[in-house]
Amino acid sequence: MSDTVHANETAAPATTAAATAPATNSAAVAAAAATAAATGPATDAQGEVRLGEDGKPLSKAQLKKLLAKEEKERKKAERAAQLEAERLVREAAEPDYASERYGVLPINRSAERPQRVYTDVSAINASHIGTDIVVEARIQTSRPTGAKKCFVELRQRTHTVQGVVAVDETQVSKHMVKWVGKQPVETLVRCHAHVLAPKEPVTGCTVQDAELHVREMYAIAVADRLPFSLEDASRPEAELEKDETFNRVALDTRLNHRIIDLRTTTNHAIFRIQHAVSRLFREQLESQHFTEIHTPKMLGASTEGGAEVFKVQYFNESAFLAQSPQFYKQMMICADFDRVYEIGPVFRAENSFTHRHMTEFIGLDFEMAFREHYHEVLTVIGQLFNGIFEGLATRYAKEIETVRRQYPFEDFLYLKEPLVLEYPEAVAMLRGAGYEMGDFDDMSTEKERALGRLVREKYHTDFYILDKFPLAVRPLYTMPDPHRPGYSNSYDVFIRGQEIMSGAQRIHDADLLEERAKALGVDTKDMQDYINAFRFGAPPHAGGGIGLERVVFLYLDLKNIRQSCLFPRDPKRLHP
C-alpha cells in the first residue's frame, strides 16, 4: 500500500484501511524528527539513512526538507480521508429519495406483466426528444464524473446510446449515481429515461442525435467479470497492427468463451450475413421451383468412402453420419422431385487442422434433373451465386461494412456472366505462371490460390466455375466426359481462389455405375439402395454441395473458417 492517499471526489470510495493508515504513520514521522534533532546523523524516524536521487545519503538539510514535505502530504491525505469519511457518514445518514428508482430486480419468473412500452435502441432518434421512454440494454461502459454524474453507454445488440445519470433534487440521488457507476459492464438493465438533445453529436454511439437522461435504472441480470473485454474483442486489425500494447484476444480464447465473443457487433454482422447466404440460396432456388428436402443423417452403411466417416452406436448395430446428402438427393431425383435442395449438417471425420476444414459444417446442397446437357445446371449455379452476391451487396451492405471495419478486405469482384473455365485452360494458366503440373493432376490448395490470383488479374472476378475436372480425381458416380477421355462432367466453384462448392453430372444408369465401381475396385455391397434407385428410369441430373461457412468466410476474406461458425468442431474441439 502506498504511504499517501489521494482522495478526491472522483476517486473510488476509500476503504477503511486506507482512510485510517495515515494516523499510524503520523506518530512515527514525529518521532523521527525528534531523533534527527537529538543525535545529528541524518537518519529518519526509523533511524535509517535516506538516499537522494543521486543514490547518496541525504544531508541533514535535505532530509529535513524531505521530511517536511512528507509531513505536508500526510496531513493533506489525512484531511482528504477525513472529508471522505465524513461524506460517507453524511451520505449514509442522508435519506435516499431515489431508493425506489434503482437496484437489482429479482429473477424474472413472469410474476407480472405491466405491459410497458419498450423502445428499441436502434429506433431512438431526434424525434424522441422531449419524450419519456423505457429501454432494455446492457451497460457497455460507465464513466462517473464526480459523485453527481455518471455517463453510461447503453448497448442493445449492435446499437448504442449515451445515458446520463445526474443528481437532481427529486428523482436522481447521489446514491443512485454511485450505484449505476458500480454496475459491472455487460449488466442488463431496464432504463426509464427522458430523451434530450446532446450538446454535440455523440460520435461514440450509434445513436448520435439523442441521449437518455436516466430517471430509473434496474439491473435485470448482473454480469460476472468477463474473460476478455468486448472492446478488445472488437478492436480493428489496423489498430492492433499500429500498437502492440493492445490486448489481442486469440481465436481459441474467443471460441472457449463464444457467448461473450459473439456479442461483438462484428460477430452479429458475420452471422447475419451467414443467415443471408442461406436465405438468398433458398430464395433463388425456390424461385426456380426447387423443393426443400430433409434426408437422414444416420446411415446404415458408410457409402461415400471409408476413413472419413463418424461411426454411431445405433442400438445393437453401427450407423454412420452422412458425409453429404449426395445419395439421397439423387434418389429424390429418381423419385421425380426434379429439383431439390437441402440445408443441413454434414460430418467429416478428417483428422486435420487447417484454416478451412471443420468436422461438422452446414451443407447447402442441391440437385436437378436436366434435359440435354449438364451445362443447364451450370447456368442455374451461376444465377444462384450471382443472386447471392447481389443480395448481399444490396441488402446487407451495412453488415459487410461492419465486418470490414474490424477485418479489412478487398471488394468482392464478380461478373454479370459468370466465368466458366475449363480445366485444361486452368492448367495452362498455371504453367504459364511457372507452376509445374500434369494434365490430370488434382489442384493443390497452393495452386488453387495461385489460379485465383491469375483469374482475378485476367478476368477481374473473384468468383468462377472450374469445369471438366480429370475423371480420376472425382468420385466414382461422376459422369465421364463423352468426348475427351480422362476428363469428366464435373466442376468446382471458387471464391477468392478457394473452393466453396463441388459438383458434377452424376451417372444415372445402374449398370454404368456398377461398371465404374468395378473398374475402380469399389465394393458396391453397401451401395445397393443407391444403385437400385437408378433401375426405374432415372433422368440425367447434376448438382452440387456448397459449404455455408466457407462462402461466408471467403466472401468476407476472414482468416479462419471457425470465425464463420457459431460453435466450430474440429478434431480437438467439441466444446462449447
Added chain:
Amino acid sequence: MSDTVHANETAAPATTAAATAPATNSAAVAAAAATAAATGPATDAQGEVRLGEDGKPLSKAQLKKLLAKEEKERKKAERAAQLEAERLVREAAEPDYASERYGVLPINRSAERPQRVYTDVSAINASHIGTDIVVEARIQTSRPTGAKKCFVELRQRTHTVQGVVAVDETQVSKHMVKWVGKQPVETLVRCHAHVLAPKEPVTGCTVQDAELHVREMYAIAVADRLPFSLEDASRPEAELEKDETFNRVALDTRLNHRIIDLRTTTNHAIFRIQHAVSRLFREQLESQHFTEIHTPKMLGASTEGGAEVFKVQYFNESAFLAQSPQFYKQMMICADFDRVYEIGPVFRAENSFTHRHMTEFIGLDFEMAFREHYHEVLTVIGQLFNGIFEGLATRYAKEIETVRRQYPFEDFLYLKEPLVLEYPEAVAMLRGAGYEMGDFDDMSTEKERALGRLVREKYHTDFYILDKFPLAVRPLYTMPDPHRPGYSNSYDVFIRGQEIMSGAQRIHDADLLEERAKALGVDTKDMQDYINAFRFGAPPHAGGGIGLERVVFLYLDLKNIRQSCLFPRDPKRLHP
C-alpha cells in the same frame, strides 16, 4: 394352357406355343368323333365320358353338339393364328419408315446440346392445339388398340396427358406403335408430338382439353419391373375398403422401395406440404426479426439426459448426437441474438416403435428473449401457427385436396385467437369426462387424445396451447411458476389431440439453475458451458421445439409419422 385360343387384333402378339397348339388337338378331336360313332357309348376322342353343366354324363346328341362347337372354335383359332403369323412375317419384311423416330437413346452424357424447347406437361392446355411440342415424361400406362394404335398416359411428376401413337403413311409405322406398346411402365421418354383437341375431355388425365399425337418417342431411361404399381400405391382408402381384392401396399414395402412410393401424386403433395410448413415457419419468424442459426449436432457431453442419446466415436473420444438444439439456442440468447430459430435434425435413441416416434427427425426450434412475461412468447407461437395454417389453406389447398383424396380426413379447425388452456382446467375437463388423474400427473397419450376431442367439442379447434405444466414432469431448466407451487411456466402445443411442440420459459440465472439441479440430484459437471453462459447477464427468455414431420402428419391426419418423412429412421430401420 386353355384349349382354345382367342386371337384378335387387340391381343398381345401370340406366342409360338399358343399359335401351334391347336394343330395337335385337331387330330385328337377327329379321332374322338370316329370313336364315338363306332362304339355307341357317349365318350370323346380320349374315350372319356364328358359331363354336362348339371354334372351328369352327356347324351350322344349332346356330346356331338359339343364336339362340333369345339371343332369350330379350334378352326377359328387356327385361322387367327395363321393370320397373326403371316402378319408377323409381312411386318418383318415391311421396311420401317419410322425407324429413326423411336428407340432407346444412349445414356445421356451431355454429348450434345441441341437446345430444344421442352414443354412441361403441367403447362399443356387447349392453347397448344395445332402446335408441335416436345415433352419429357414417363409412360404411366400404355394401351394398344390393335396393331395400328396405342394410347399412352404420359406423366411428368404429378401431371398427366394422353398420348396417341397411331400409324400413318409417313411418320408413324406399325413397328413404332408396337415398340411404344412394349415399353415398361415408368420408362422415361422424350416425345415429339402434335397437339390436338381430344374428341371428349380426357377425364383420366390432369390435362383434359388437349392430347398429344406422338410423332417421335425415345426412351431416355428404360424402367425395370416395379416392386409394386403406382396405381396400387395411389389407391384411395375408400376404394380399398369397398373391395378387398385390390392389392394393398404395406407401409414397410413402401419404405423399402421409397423411390417408387415417393413418385405417387399423394407423396409429392405430402412433401410439398412439408416444404410449405418449414417455409411458412421461416417466413413468419423472419418477419418477426428472428435470425436463423446453425448449432452443432456433435456434442462433447450428453447434456440433456442419459439414456436416449446416440454415442459417436469421435477420434479418440466420445461425442453425442444432439437431442435438440436447446442449450445452444439459449446460449445464442445469452450472446444477444434476441430471437433465433434453427431447422435441423435432432436425434433420439428411444428404442420404441410407435406411430409417432422416430430416432431422427427435423426440429423447428426457436427461442426469444422477452421483456416482462413469457406469455409474450405464447403470442408469437399463436401467430406463428396461425400463419402456417393460413398459408397452408390458401397457398397449398390443391396439395391438401390431393392427399385427402387418398387418405380422407376431417377439416382442420383453428381459431383466430388461439386457445390457451391451463393445465388445471385440462385436468378438470378430463375428470369431468370420467378420466382419473392427479393434479400433477403427466398427460398420457390416451388422455391427450381424449382432451383433444373434448377441446374440439367445447372450443371448436384442433389447435391449442396447454400452459402451466406441473414442474415435476418438465426438464430441470424450466422456470417454476412464481405464484402456484408445483406448476411451471411451460407449455405444449397440440394438433388433433397430439403434441407437436414443447416449450417453456427457461431459467436464465446460473445460480438458480445450479440450485434446481441440486434439488433434482442432477450432476452439473457436463453442463458447465451451458450454465456459465448465464453468468454474464442473461435476459429472461422462452421458446419451443416443433417436430416438422409431426405437424405434417397430424395436420393431414395420416396414420403414421413415417408417411411424412422421406427416409424414416427407427430402431429397426436404417435403410434406405
